[in-house]
Amino acid sequence: MTTTPTTPAKGPVLVASDLDRTLIYSRAALALTMPDAVAPRLLCVEIYEGKPLSYMTETAASLLPEVAARTVFVPTTTRTRKQYQRIQLPCPPPKFAICANGGHVLVDGVSDPDWHRGVTRRLADECASLAEVRSHLVSAADPSWLRKERVAEDLFAYLVVEREQLPEGWLKELSEWTEPRGWTVSLQGRKIYAVPKPLTKSAAMREVADRSGAQLTLAAGDSLLDADLLLAADHGWQPGHGELADSGWSAPNVTALTERGVAAGEEILRRFLEPGPKVAA
Template sequence: MKAFASDLDRTLIYSKKMIELYGADREDYELTETLDGKEISYISRKTARHLRKIHQDMYFIPVTTRTTEQYQRIAFFQKEVIPEYAVTTNGGCILQNGSPIREWSSFIESRLQSCMPMKDMLGELAKLPLSEAAERIRTAHHYFVYLILGEEGLRGINAACVKAWAADKGWQASLQGRKLYFIPEPLNKWRAVDYLKRELNIDEVYTAGDSLLDFELIAQADYGVSPAHGEVLHHYPDLNATMHPGMKAADEITEHIVKLGAARPTKPNNILG
């Protein structure tokens, strides 16, 4: 049995800003997420067709830094292709048919004891000039924090220094667009996917992702790839990469996964208890 475990934002779905940056014909994509009447993200129609095929032939597992609530805003994954399993909160939560798997949640809670607590981390962040330049600071449940930066804040970032500063506290740092994430080291996308791989007896896992937080997801998979525009490629240029950036990268990735999954039997009805 095979699985395709993929990051979502800037890998399979795209904001209007990203579409404008890398280009796409309006008839080639459709709206898939809104918030308070505002259009948030879009999916390529070609990617959507590929994902329907992938979902038929293997496990399709969305893997996202989004919280569960943010993930559930994406209409395509709630109405058209409805995955049995999804990983949210950067690996902090594994959903089975929309509900968290308790065993995994308990494991994560125990692992979080090994790094600086959120309250203390927020105090340390408040001391940084970077925080003063942030337009907003948000927390995701009690798991992680991210800063929404303006142009001035973005220009002042030394990514290597920020990454090292966070690592000293047992946390990870990743810049994704205007959002600078600080995430406890135990929250790891690949570890969540690897748990599902073992529990579901999956033989091969194919993955995709664009951010530094996706490095292990890409590197540990049987086949992993980053879109050509991916942040992770700036740090690890030897990873597999698409030829095209932007929304065309999603088409390229999913077309290749369809080929990898060709001639496979229909996935078994293997449900975690």
């Protein structure tokens, strides 16, 4: 495992961070295992249907504006644009954001049409169709544990399931079916994602790095859909929970943290500040 880089970059530093279960956390993912009297104060950063949904610690909320001021901070998420726009991060609106697992690069909140057209052309050329994969997902799922099925931005599909009721081996069988068709599968909380392999956060991150002139790239993420992002960055961090931690995944440029839950989000923001990057141009 490599250590965190300590030499300040000569140009802007880009920070591409996953959001859910990396920087922000639902109630189920908070992992507040300490006594109630010493639990951290929380800030709600997302409301859904009139109810609080996602949180950061107040300490994390105080660190994020510093990260955003000193770097090119790029929220990097599998969420759709609409889902991302529900989040109210405690920092100025980032100039760049990556949504739909790299399918959309937002510039000042607006999807770049040239980038999106290029992505859709590549998916059409290299993968089985979304219609085929969606049809298989729905037919293979059992109504007893399937709660919802959705298509995200006409790019990928996912199921919302009762996770504890998933039959043993079902996910493995699904992965074996999607693999030769150019798709990958990821289980995150109660959601099972089927995503085309060329649809990556790393490609979008490299695009933003080119546009911003970034000389150093830092990243964080917890799921298999974040692996390519972490590998593409100069240095990355993964929390002590999630698909990557559970599978024993590792890479020379990625530091595996011991913190779990919302405490990991706080620690990741501290690590982003360690290299001492200059203020972004």
